[in-house]
Each structure stands twice: as C-alpha cells, then as structure tokens.
Amino acid sequence: MGILHRDIRSSSDVPLVCRACEARHGGVCAALSPEQLSELSRRSTRHRLDAGTEVVGQGESMERYSNIVRGVVKLTKVMADGRQQIVGLQFAPDFLGRLFLSESAVAAEAATDTEICSFSRGTLDQLVTRTPELGEKLHRQALKELDEARDWMLTLGRKSAQEKVASFLHLIAVNIDPENDSTASFDLPLSRADIADFLGLTIETVSRQFTRLRKENVIRLVNNRQVTVPDMALLTRLAGND
Amino acid sequence: MGILHRDIRSSSDVPLVCRACEARHGGVCAALSPEQLSELSRRSTRHRLDAGTEVVGQGESMERYSNIVRGVVKLTKVMADGRQQIVGLQFAPDFLGRLFLSESAVAAEAATDTEICSFSRGTLDQLVTRTPELGEKLHRQALKELDEARDWMLTLGRKSAQEKVASFLHLIAVNIDPENDSTASFDLPLSRADIADFLGLTIETVSRQFTRLRKENVIRLVNNRQVTVPDMALLTRLAGND
DNA sequence: GGAAGCGTTTGATTTTGATCAAATCACCGG
DNA sequence: CCGGTGATTTGATCAAAATCAAACGCTTCC
Numbered sequence: 001m002g003i004l005h006r007d008i009r010s011s012s013d014v015p016l017v018c019r020a021c022e023a024r025h026g027g028v029c030a031a032l033s034p035e036q037l038s039e040l041s042r043r044s045t046r047h048r049l050d051a052g053t054e055v056v057g058q059g060e061s062m063e064r065y066s067n068i069v070r071g072v073v074k075l076t077k078v079m080a081d082g083r084q085q086i087v088g089l090q091f092a093p094d095f096l097g098r099l100f101l102s103e104s105a106v107a108a109e110a111a112t113d114t115e116i117c118s119f120s121r122g123t124l125d126q127l128v129t130r131t132p133e134l135g136e137k138l139h140r141q142a143l144k145e146l147d148e149a150r151d152w153m154l155t156l157g158r159k160s161a162q163e164k165v166a167s168f169l170h171l172i173a174v175n176i177d178p179e180n181d182s183t184a185s186f187d188l189p190l191s192r193a194d195i196a197d198f199l200g201l202t203i204e205t206v207s208r209q210f211t212r213l214r215k216e217n218v219i220r221l222v223n224n225r226q227v228t229v230p231d232m233a234l235l236t237r238l239a240g241n242d
Numbered sequence: 243m244g245i246l247h248r249d250i251r252s253s254s255d256v257p258l259v260c261r262a263c264e265a266r267h268g269g270v271c272a273a274l275s276p277e278q279l280s281e282l283s284r285r286s287t288r289h290r291l292d293a294g295t296e297v298v299g300q301g302e303s304m305e306r307y308s309n310i311v312r313g314v315v316k317l318t319k320v321m322a323d324g325r326q327q328i329v330g331l332q333f334a335p336d337f338l339g340r341l342f343l344s345e346s347a348v349a350a351e352a353a354t355d356t357e358i359c360s361f362s363r364g365t366l367d368q369l370v371t372r373t374p375e376l377g378e379k380l381h382r383q384a385l386k387e388l389d390e391a392r393d394w395m396l397t398l399g400r401k402s403a404q405e406k407v408a409s410f411l412h413l414i415a416v417n418i419d420p421e422n423d424s425t426a427s428f429d430l431p432l433s434r435a436d437i438a439d440f441l442g443l444t445i446e447t448v449s450r451q452f453t454r455l456r457k458e459n460v461i462r463l464v465n466n467r468q469v470t471v472p473d474m475a476l477l478t479r480l481a482g483n484d
Numbered sequence: 485g486g487a488a489g490c491g492t493t494t495g496a497t498t499t500t501g502a503t504c505a506a507a508t509c510a511c512c513g514g
Numbered sequence: 515c516c517g518g519t520g521a522t523t524t525g526a527t528c529a530a531a532a533t534c535a536a537a538c539g540c541t542t543c544c
Contacts, residue, residue: 075392077392077393077395077396079396079400079482079484080482080484081482083400083401083482084400085395085396085399085400087392087395087396088392098385099381099385100378100381100382100385101382101385105389105392105393106392132374132377135374135377135378135381136342136377138381139341139342139377139380139381139384140342142381142384142385142388143340143341143342143343143384145388146384146387146388146391147347149388149391149392149395150317150319150329150330150347150348150391151319151347152395153319153327153329153391153394153395153398154319154321154327154329156395156398156399156442157327157398157439157441157442158321158325158326158327158442159325160530160531161530161531191491191492192491192492192493193491193492197399199399200398200399200400201531201532202531202532202533203491203492203493204492204493204494204531204532204533205530205531205532207492207493207494208493208494208531210492210493211493211494223540224491224492224539224540240321240322240323242321242322402500402501403500403501433521433522434521434522434523435521435522443501443502444501444502444503445521445522445523446501446502446503446522446523446524447500447501447502449522449523449524450501450523450524452522452523453523453524465510466509466510466521466522
C-alpha cells in the first residue's frame with residue numbers, strides 16, 4: 001500500500017533539510033559527517049502520517065527508510081485467519097527499515113499521529129558503504145530490537161494478564177516519559193484493541209486489568225488514554241521485573 | 243560461569259585449524275579470505291559441550307564468540323521467581339555472540355551435546371574492522387534472529403497449545419531435517435520441560451498435545467525423542483502457517 | 485435534542501490450559 | 515533381575531482468561 005502521507009514540503013516552508021532529526025534525536029543522522037548529513041537532508045523528505053496509516057505491509061518491499069521524528073509506529077504480524085500480534089513498537093528517534101533485506105517481515109503502521117523523515121534505500125546504502133559508523137549504528141539498532149523482542153517473549157510466554165498490562169504500562173512510561181523515574185504521566189499510544197494484540201490477550205481482559213490497577217491505585221486514568229503512575233517502583237514490581 | 247568444556251585439542255590430534263567450520267557450514271568463516279581464515283583458525287579452539295553446559299549466563303560478559311559446529315544451543319531468560327522462557331534456539335552453523343555489546347542479555351546453554359569453534363572477542367573485532375563483509379554477515383545474522391524472535395512472538399501470543407506444539411515440531415523439522423520437505427524424521431533436541439519453556443506452556447500440556455498429535459497420526463514417536471512426520475504439509479497447516 | 489457509531493467497560497458463562505496427584509516408562513547400578 | 519531415579523504420561527480438578535452478551539460513555543451529525 002505504500003505511504004499514504006501528505007507531503008509537508010508542498011504545504012509549508014519547512015526546509016527539506018533534516019534539521020529536526022539532527023536536533024531532536026540520534027537516528028541515523030548521528031553517525032554522519034556534516035557534509036553527509038546535508039546530502040542526506042537534500043535527499044530526504046518529511047511526512048506526517050495520521051494514526052492508522054500503513055507505512056509498509058507484511059511481506060512488501062520497502063523502498064524507503066525512515067527516521068521516526070515524533071509519534072509511535074507499531075509492527076504487526078497477522079495470521080491467515082486474522083489473529084494479530086504486535087511484535088514491536090518503535091518510538092522516536094528509532095530507525096524504520098533494515099539493511100540488506102528489502103522485504104519487510106512485518107507490517108508497520110502509525111499508531112499515533114506520526115512524523116517521519118524518509119529517504120530511499122539507495123541513498124542510505126550509499127552512505128553506509130562510505131561510512132562504517134553508520135552501518136555499526138544500524139547494527140546496534142537491530143541488536144536493540146532483538147533484545148526488546150526477546151524481553152517481550154518472556155512477557156508473552158510467562159506472565160499473567162495483570163503482569164502483562166503492568167509490563168506494557170511500564171514500557172510506555174519508560175519510552176514516553178523517561179525524565180521522571182519515580183512517577184510518570186503519559187498518553188497511551190495504543191487503543192485497548194492494540195494493547196490486547198501487543199499482550200496476546202483479549203480487549204475485555206485488558207480492560208478488566210486496567211480497572212483492577214485503577215482500583216488498586218497503581219494507576220490513575222484521566223480519560224481512556226491519559227495515564228498517571230504515582231509509584232513507578234510499584235508498577236515495576238507488578239510487571240515482574242525485579 | 244564461563245565455558246565448562248573439555249578441550250578437544252589436548253585429548254586428540256584434531257588440528258586447531260577451523261577446517262570443520264569451513265567445510266561444514268557458512269558461519270563467520272564464509273566471509274573471510276583464505277589468509278584471514280587461517281589466522282582465525284590459528285586463534286580458535288574447538289570444544290565439546292555436554293548437554294546442559296552453560297556457555298554464558300544471563301547478564302554475564304561474553305569474552306569468547308563461537309560458531310556452532312554441531313548441536314543445538316538454547317537461549318533463555320529467567321524471572322526472579324524462577325519462571326523461564328526459551329527465547330531462541332541456535333542451530334549449526336549459527337554464530338553465538340554479538341558485536342559491540344559484551345554483556346549477554348540471555349543465558350546460552352547447550353541443549354544437546356554440542357561442538358563449537360570459539361575465539362576471543364578481540365580476534366573477531368579485529369577481523370571485522372578489516373573485513374566489512376564479515377560485519378555485514380553478523381548484521382544479517384542479527385536481522386535473521388530478529389525475524390525469528392518476532393515469528394515466535396506470534397506463536398506465543400496468539401496460538402493455541404496444539405498450534406504451538408505443531409509450530410515447534412515444524413521449526414525443528416525445518417532446521418534439523420531440511421532435505422525432505424514432504425516428510426521429516428529427526429531427534430528432538432529438547433526435553434518436554436524445555437519445549438514447555440519455549441512455548442509458554444506447562445510440561446503436562448505439551449505432553450498431552452504430543453499424545454493428541456500421535457493419535458491423530460500427525461506424528462509418530464519412535465521413542466520420547468525420535469519423531470517422524472509423515473505429512474509435513476499437514477503439520478504446517480496445524481501450526482497455523484498458511 | 486437525539487439517534488448512530490465506535491471504543492470501552494461490565495457481567496455471565498464457557499473453555500483452555502494450569503495445577504495437583506498418581507501411574508508408567510526408561511535407563512542405570514547393584 | 516530388581517529397586518531406584520528422573521522423565522514422561524495420564525487423570526481429576528481448578529483457575530485464569532476467552533467468549534458471548536449487554537450496557538455505558540463519548541463524539542458526530544442530522
């Protein structure tokens with residue numbers, strides 16, 4: 001399905017240079033020299049993706065890579081009969097794409113309204129051959145995603161529903177509101193249905209666990225999406241991470 | 243705990259050169275020039291690991307990397323209360339180790355009697371800086387492991403017990419007996435307890451599903467470990483992979 | 485205002501897999 | 515051969531989460 005975006009370039013005076021990427025986060029830009037950065041900037045475009053926009057489908061070829069500038073992207077796998085599993089969440093400033101293999105093993109979809117900075121495979125491939133540090137950076141990102149995937153396998157295989165929901169909230173808190181580590185406050189980037197697909201549960205079970213955590217004062221819900229965690233240590237304990 | 247091995251070198255005349263690796267599989271050796279290969283061979287040692295031997299513990303530093311020459315290594319994560327999840331299986335000729343990060347996020351243990359060909363971090367790091375193809379090879383391996391981990395997340399999160407056991411048998415068949423694709427015959431590298439830890443089930447449930455698959459003629463069990471699959475297509479279907 | 489639609493919550497019931505318990509099997513050493 | 519030990523299977527019961535069903539709350543749009 002490709003990228004169903006609207007190109008900000010044409011609708012505003014935001015310069016093509018990937019300045020926002022450079023300033024706000026350490027995506028691929030961080031490994032590049034000033035000249036390379038300006039080259040990448042010239043060849044990259046900024047896009048806004050509305051929540052729900054598919055970036056790439058499962059098994060599709062991925063002709064463009066992206067840095068996530070703002071927002072959350074979910075990676076999903078679907079079975080033939082429709083059962084679905086979210087296998088990863090990518091937060092800014094994560095890189096979206098993989099070297100060597102153009103075929104994407106997962107579908108990527110904007111979970112929230114998202115901004116990305118994207119460029120073609122060829123552009124990045126060229127930069128990588130000239131800049132070993134960039135290859136190393138992408139290698140490190142792959143290893144980080146591998147660690148995250150394996151952490152989540154433990155959650156999926158061995159934790160109770162309550163521990164799963166606590167683990168999810170913990171993950172979001174750490175990634176969205178990392179400043180404060182004793183307390184946290186954030187907007188959930190996923191609907192209850194998505195959370196269920198991430199945790200291998202049903203919507204109803206997720207909802208019941210939210211209610212339970214609320215009644216036990218582990219979390220406070222301003223509305224369905226806005227969460228406050230008064231005691232992160234307690235949440236960590238309930239998540240089974242000691 | 244380090245490697246509890248017995249060094250074959252001292253007990254036999256097997257040469258130090260990693261000739262077996264080169265001949266039998268495409269581990270890291272495949273990316274090296276003849277000179278580099280002979281250098282790596284000089285610096286590497288071959289070891290036999292009895293089933294159950296721990297190669298590296300969760301969170302430990304990994305000072306040596308290895309190619310798996312023969313056998314199966316399981317990667318596990320453990321929770322504080324003892325709950326355990328196998329997060330990956332490595333078959334020959336997989337590489338065991340990771341660049342950049344010496345700290346292992348998982349414990350690695352020989353599931354079967356295993357032979358590895360191992361060398362120090364420093365040796366490989368040097369080779370990688372001189373040989374970009376080698377870095378690429380390791381990057382590809384990381385991406386392959388990531389794909390496998392995410393595939394398994396779907397299994398853990400969304401499949402029934404029967405589908406899980408069928409998925410496990412399918413995985414083993416593909417990796418141990420890859421020649422024949424309509425039929426398969428192999429020895430299970432894992433005990434029922436390990437299979438349970440891989441699938442996020444209990445021993446009893448795994449056993450019941452084996453019995454069920456046997457009664458439905460999906461598999462035949464010569465003994466607890468030896469399995470024959472008369473119809474791989476059927477197994478694939480039961481695993482939920484269409 | 486009110487009807488429609490969607491996401492979420494709550495309730496009643498069922499199902500799957502876990503737990504508890506015991507029997508069986510396979511292998512090993514005396 | 516026999517008793518012992520650990521792995522596996524089988525059986526009975528229980529509990530957690532799924533399923534089925536309905537209500538609720540919120541937004542949108544006549």
